[in-house]
Amino acid sequence: MAQTIEVTGLRKRYGDVQAVDGVTFSVPEGEFFGILGPNGAGKTTTLEIIEGLREADEGGVSVLGMAPWPRNPRLLPRIGVQLQATAFFERLTAREQLQTFASLYGVPARKSDAMLEKVGLGDKADVRVEKLSGGQAQRLSIACALVHDPELVFLDEPTAALDPQARRNLWDVLRDINTEGRTIVLTTHYMDEAELLCDRVAIMDAGRVLRLGPPAALVRGLDVPARISVASGVLPVGDARRLPGADEAADDGVSLTISTRDPSAVVAAMAAKDALDGVQIRGATLEDVFLDLTGREYRA
Numbered sequence: 001m002a003q004t005i006e007v008t009g010l011r012k013r014y015g016d017v018q019a020v021d022g023v024t025f026s027v028p029e030g031e032f033f034g035i036l037g038p039n040g041a042g043k044t045t046t047l048e049i050i051e052g053l054r055e056a057d058e059g060g061v062s063v064l065g066m067a068p069w070p071r072n073p074r075l076l077p078r079i080g081v082q083l084q085a086t087a088f089f090e091r092l093t094a095r096e097q098l099q100t101f102a103s104l105y106g107v108p109a110r111k112s113d114a115m116l117e118k119v120g121l122g123d124k125a126d127v128r129v130e131k132l133s134g135g136q137a138q139r140l141s142i143a144c145a146l147v148h149d150p151e152l153v154f155l156d157e158p159t160a161a162l163d164p165q166a167r168r169n170l171w172d173v174l175r176d177i178n179t180e181g182r183t184i185v186l187t188t189h190y191m192d193e194a195e196l197l198c199d200r201v202a203i204m205d206a207g208r209v210l211r212l213g214p215p216a217a218l219v220r221g222l223d224v225p226a227r228i229s230v231a232s233g234v235l236p237v238g239d240a241r242r243l244p245g246a247d248e249a250a251d252d253g254v255s256l257t258i259s260t261r262d263p264s265a266v267v268a269a270m271a272a273k274d275a276l277d278g279v280q281i282r283g284a285t286l287e288d289v290f291l292d293l294t295g296r297e298y299r300a
């Protein structure tokens with residue numbers, strides 16, 4: 001499969017800080033690729049090197065078959081970049097802002113309106129950028145990154161600081177962009193976002209990629225018990241502990257929670273006792289993967 005991005009042995013140091021410490025991965029065409037990690041993991045630095053905004057100390061980068069550094073003008077029309085901190089031209093409306101970006105790429109103005117609709121800002125076209133909410137501003141900055149129809153899109157923490165509803169809306173937009181066949185590289189410190197959106201995720205910490213793969217495969221590779229919870233008092237805790245397959249059980253007065261590595265055996269036994277009132281089953285998540293890899297709780 002054609003590789004849109006190839007990164008090998010990337011290193012970058014700022015003074016005493018080894019921000020990126022030997023990163024290697026590739027991203028095939030059309031993939032939704034995530035770089036996930038806590039603050040300071042090296043995500044933005046890695047992304048900026050791939051985008052051609054920073055020079056690596058060591059390592060190779062190929063983007064659409066070309067070297068992004070020194071700044072490569074042939075790449076610019078083919079990539080869209082949304083940076084973490086968005087700066088807009090002052091006192092322009094959303095439409096004017098986007099048309100200004102479009103004109104830089106020689107894109108006809110009418111395409112801007114279609115793009116505003118696509119990111120759900122059609123009714124905000126005449127609103128000045130400083131009057132947009134955080135979520136609307138994020139969507140406008142994504143529209144600016146997309147208006148010239150790039151085949152490869154970089155998004156640096158696009159949903160940071162958004163409320164849950166705004167994040168969900170933006171996820172829909174990002175899924176659509178990817179479904180159109182564009183390759184997306186996204187950084188995030190939200191585990192749920194990576195799990196929901198990305199075909200594959202590189203988990204980064206302290207400048208290194210700790211694990212890389214489809215979120216579900218990373219989670220399945222863990223030996224972490226599932227947690228089954230039902231309404232409190234449905235079953236005495238002692239009985240719950242003795243269910244076939246149960247490792248541990250506790251009742252906090254709201255829920256009875258049973259840990260197990262054999263959830264189907266436990267659920268079958270509970271069903272036989274008619275004790276499935278309000279049942280919820282939670283498996284491992286990417287947070288458990290991070291904990292397993294680093295021995296620390298994940299703190300975004």
Ligand SMILES: Nc1ncnc2c1ncn2[C@@H]1O[C@H](COP(=O)(O)OP(=O)(O)OP(=O)(O)O)[C@@H](O)[C@H]1O
Binds near residue numbers: 039
């Ligand atoms: N321009 C810079 N000068 C000096 N140190 C920097 C610079 N940019 C980043 N760093 C340091 O390099 C490390 C990696 O930073 P980077 O921004 O790449 O991480 P990140 O994973 O994107 O974090 P965040 O989620 O907070 O954006 C951090 O320790 C940071 O303090």
